[in-house]
Amino acid sequence: NAGVTQTPKFQVLKTGQSMTLQCAQDMNHNSMYWYRQDPGMGLRLIYYSASEGTTDKGEVPNGYNVSRLNKREFSLRLESAAPSQTSVYFCASRGGLGETQYFGPGTRLLVL
Amino acid sequence: QQQVKQSPQSLIVQKGGISIINCAYENTAFDYFPWYQQFPGKGPALLIAIRPDVSEKKEGRFTISFNKSAKQFSLHIMDSQPGDSATYFCAASIRSRGSQGNLIFGKGTKLSVKP
Helix, strand or coil: CCCEEEECCEEEECCCCCEEEEEEECCCCCEEEEEEEECCCEEEEEEEECCCCCCEECCCCCCEEEEECCCCEEEEEECCCCHHHCEEEEEEEECCCCCCCEECCCEEEEEC | CCCEEEECCEEEEECCCCEEEEEEECCCCCCEEEEEEECCCCCCEEEEEECCCCCEEEECCEEEEEECCCCEEEEEECCCCHHHCEEEEEEEECCCCCCCCCCEECCCEEEEEEC
16 A cells, blocks of 8 residues: 655756656545645645546646546646746645545655 | 644754644634644654644644634644654644635744754
């Protein structure tokens, strides 16, 4: 039981490049989330998906797109990376009646 | 209205001491208040949580105190150990039917416990 997995663990991009961050969970959870974590800013919600086939904007969605590929997978795409998107990105999932969000190990992204 | 304000930003405690982290909120609709613990290089993990129908919840050395009238809640770590050194986040959400239940996080407190 791996829980929430994220790939890649670390990535360096040049300004303007695109990339997709992958997230998968094996807990049969309905809800999935993407957060970014910056020093002194806590965890800020980028996008979330309450169930397969639905996605909604969070607090800081600009510059990002998401895809809920199936119940297991929720990807985050940066179409044209900017230095302001340098951050640590966390994916999380939550079960239908549960309250606990389970986080992945994170992806560290550096945009030069 | 949606913010959760957390203090202090950083905290240094001697081994065996009590660590106290405070959070305050404005939205009275919040009805679930968890604390997450994050070690360096790892994702956050749920530590302990409370609902507003109780004023205190204890799990081992970790206690949440909740003051509904003041709209404040705090985490107390008794007999703090070097292994407790981590970043702690408070959070709040609305768990009632019809709500998405998204967590609103505080900005975090970096705790260092000195041997």
